[in-house]
Amino acid sequence: MGDTTQNHTLEQIFGAAIAGQKAVAVWRLPLSQKVQACMQLGQQYTTGQPQLEASPFGFFFCPFQVSAQEQNIFIKGDLYFDGEKLAPAADAPEKQLQEFYTLLQAPPSINGWHTSANLENHTFQTEQGFMRAVEKAVEAIQAEQMEKVVLSRNSLQALPENFSPVAAFQAMADAYPRAFVSLVSVPGVGTWMGASPEILVSINEQQEFHTVALAGTQTAVENVADAIWRQKEIEEQAMVERYILSCFKKLRLREYTEVGPKTIKAGNLMHLRTDFKVNLKVVHFPTLGTDMLELLHPTSAVCGLPKEPALQFILAHEGYNRSYYSGYLGPVNSTSGSHLYVNLRCMQLQQHEANLYAGAGITEGSNPQREWQETQHKMQTMGKILSEY
Numbered sequence: 001m002g003d004t005t006q007n008h009t010l011e012q013i014f015g016a017a018i019a020g021q022k023a024v025a026v027w028r029l030p031l032s033q034k035v036q037a038c039m040q041l042g043q044q045y046t047t048g049q050p051q052l053e054a055s056p057f058g059f060f061f062c063p064f065q066v067s068a069q070e071q072n073i074f075i076k077g078d079l080y081f082d083g084e085k086l087a088p089a090a091d092a093p094e095k096q097l098q099e100f101y102t103l104l105q106a107p108p109s110i111n112g113w114h115t116s117a118n119l120e121n122h123t124f125q126t127e128q129g130f131m132r133a134v135e136k137a138v139e140a141i142q143a144e145q146m147e148k149v150v151l152s153r154n155s156l157q158a159l160p161e162n163f164s165p166v167a168a169f170q171a172m173a174d175a176y177p178r179a180f181v182s183l184v185s186v187p188g189v190g191t192w193m194g195a196s197p198e199i200l201v202s203i204n205e206q207q208e209f210h211t212v213a214l215a216g217t218q219t220a221v222e223n224v225a226d227a228i229w230r231q232k233e234i235e236e237q238a239m240v241e242r243y244i245l246s247c248f249k250k251l252r253l254r255e256y257t258e259v260g261p262k263t264i265k266a267g268n269l270m271h272l273r274t275d276f277k278v279n280l281k282v283v284h285f286p287t288l289g290t291d292m293l294e295l296l297h298p299t300s301a302v303c304g305l306p307k308e309p310a311l312q313f314i315l316a317h318e319g320y321n322r323s324y325y326s327g328y329l330g331p332v333n334s335t336s337g338s339h340l341y342v343n344l345r346c347m348q349l350q351q352h353e354a355n356l357y358a359g360a361g362i363t364e365g366s367n368p369q370r371e372w373q374e375t376q377h378k379m380q381t382m383g384k385i386l387s388e389y
């Protein structure tokens with residue numbers, strides 16, 4: 001049974017997963033054409049602290065903060081779609097596999113997605129509320145309670161009529177070739193889509209570990225070589241860099257390469273990025289992925305510095321639940337390795353609306369109106385998909 005492969009389209013597979021109450025993840029890695037997907041067939045999903053190296057093939061979907069409602073979710077790859085063929089894992093449960101194939105034979109009659117059982121805590125912030133929180137953050141930074149904090153918000157946008165998550169995924173993949181593009185749908189948890197520019201932890205087929213310090217935002221110019229950065233953004237990104245270096249130091253890891261910062265484009269925006277890499281063929285550090293994941297999340301690109309006071313400030317002043325926004329997600333132990341990305345430039349699908357999320361790094365030099373504008377621009381990454389697809 002383990003070698004049964006079948007040709008299907010992504011629409012058919014996604015439709016069957018929804019109809020069969022299965023958790024499904026669809027993704028496209030940056031600068032790749034290959035759309036991949038996996039589904040868990042036995043139980044709906046498993047939860048727990050991610051262990052990269054020890055995990056079977058599957059997809060992690062983890063929140064900003066674990067709570068009773070928002071757990072670290074692992075979708076085990078009982079079935080894998082490589083863009084053309086669907087293939088079961090050797091240990092996929094036979095009965096559920098046959099049930100899934102039966103669902104695939106009948107064209108799915110619904111154009112739906114899994115919705116969250118927990119929508120009542122999606123409070124929305126006004127422009128005034130957000131700007132007041134930024135002012136308070138600047139005061140706390142001036143009082144040396146912290147160096148940086150990332151404040152975020154969410155906003156509802158109507159879904160176009162006959163919205164199709166698969167068509168929107170394909171539109172994201174076309175519009176954002178350099179992003180990690182994802183569509184995750186889990187029974188009772190909900191459906192999230194996004195185009196993230198930020199690697200959290202990645203280990204590729206060549207055993208190369210990769211993480212980035214990403215921060216600083218401005219609207220994109222034609223040629224990135226023409227980008228001019230203010231001192232505020234340069235310092236903001238340098239803080240993220242310093243944090244990553246402190247993590248390596250904690251692990252006593254000295255053999256890494258550091259390249260950057262350089263300007264990169266992410267949709268309609270540009271950021272500053274420094275790349276950190278470790279060759280795990282040369283450096284013996286079998287748990288580096290999991291160790292760095294634990295130290296990095298939530299990074300100073302989504303939380304702040306120092307981490308603890310920034311986190312407490314967010315919980316006290318942001319005024320809403322981030323849920324899976326600014327958490328992380330991605331495939332682990334796939335044929336192309338493990339690639340976890342920060343869940344940014346994303347939205348959660350409700351029945352008739354999408355909930356869009358975005359944040360901005362606040363430092364001593366922050367201007368509340370500019371930070372609000374920055375979140376508006378970041379929301380455009382998903383907003384554009386909803387209005388144009």
Ligand SMILES: C=C(O[C@H]1C=CC=C(C(=O)O)[C@@H]1O)C(=O)O
Pocket residue numbers: 150152198214215216217271300301302344345357358359360361362378
């Ligand atoms: C928090 C977000 O972006 C982060 C990543 C890049 C630049 C950022 C900034 O300039 O503030 C943020 O730290 C978001 O997109 O919601």
